[in-house]
Amino acid sequence: MTDTIAEHAAHDLKAGTPLVEMEGVGKSYGAIRALEGINLTVNAGEVACVLGDNGAGKSTLIKIISGLHGHTEGTLRVDGQERKFSSPRESLDAGIATVYQDLAVVGLMEVWRNFFLGSEIRKGKYPMAPLDIKAMREVADAELQKMGIVVKDINQPIGTLSGGQRQCVAIARAVYFGARVLILDEPTAALGVKQSGVVLKYTAAARDAGLGVVFITHNPHHAYLVGDHFIILKLGRRVLDKKRSEVSLEELTTEMAGGQELAELSHELKR
Numbered sequence: 001m002t003d004t005i006a007e008h009a010a011h012d013l014k015a016g017t018p019l020v021e022m023e024g025v026g027k028s029y030g031a032i033r034a035l036e037g038i039n040l041t042v043n044a045g046e047v048a049c050v051l052g053d054n055g056a057g058k059s060t061l062i063k064i065i066s067g068l069h070g071h072t073e074g075t076l077r078v079d080g081q082e083r084k085f086s087s088p089r090e091s092l093d094a095g096i097a098t099v100y101q102d103l104a105v106v107g108l109m110e111v112w113r114n115f116f117l118g119s120e121i122r123k124g125k126y127p128m129a130p131l132d133i134k135a136m137r138e139v140a141d142a143e144l145q146k147m148g149i150v151v152k153d154i155n156q157p158i159g160t161l162s163g164g165q166r167q168c169v170a171i172a173r174a175v176y177f178g179a180r181v182l183i184l185d186e187p188t189a190a191l192g193v194k195q196s197g198v199v200l201k202y203t204a205a206a207r208d209a210g211l212g213v214v215f216i217t218h219n220p221h222h223a224y225l226v227g228d229h230f231i232i233l234k235l236g237r238r239v240l241d242k243k244r245s246e247v248s249l250e251e252l253t254t255e256m257a258g259g260q261e262l263a264e265l266s267h268e269l270k271r
């Protein structure tokens, strides 16, 4: 699979190159301050994990990078250039692909059609040229096979795939179309252990191919399996920001579980 990804990741990204940099980024929705003071660097060939409970600000952070909402404070740089995206298209054009938890797939459409949705191969250069269905089937089939994603039939509706398989197809698709930054929105949240393992494997493969990955999760165990850098958000603020070498799984887990708060609660509950 790494071969496939590497073939298409024709960007020759040097590992460690900063692709996305946030500095003091914040976002208010009217009077509600959903996010503040966020510093986050996404480097090529690394996975930055953003952990947090419900309402921590994870979705808001994704929306800022993926162009759904502009930030109201701080700076966002992509490839060293200051940016403020005003549409998802702009973010996509900058090489940032977002794979949402509730994937925007059309359940009844065939797997190959979903793979190419919005970027169809046509028989000719002009925009209304007929679709090259044969080529799309072949490419989608070959790509998924090379990645080890086993679908019985490339013509089967994507809705018949498991949640994990759908996530993997979405990752394969983003990489095939040349994403350099991959944002994964709680990709394992709705999955069982085995399916989560498969998604984590493809996350690692995207990283190994040189992409910068933002892995959003509330599961420290999943984060620790693939992460190079971890930030934990709580009520829109960073409560932890550490490199892998500076943090243990235990610390991440305790911090996510509420750390001090949990200790106090345990004290209160003691009879």
Ligand SMILES: Nc1ncnc2c1ncn2[C@@H]1O[C@H](COP(=O)(O)OP(=O)(O)OP(=O)(O)O)[C@@H](O)[C@H]1O
Binding pocket: 029, 032, 033, 034, 052, 053, 054, 055, 056, 057, 058, 059, 060, 061
């Ligand atoms: N469009 C909006 N208008 C007003 N407030 C919002 C809006 N979107 C989010 N918020 C608020 O911002 C805060 C952070 O929300 P956000 O959805 O980013 O958190 P999250 O970490 O993604 O949570 P979850 O895991 O539940 O999705 C919350 O207090 C939420 O109520």
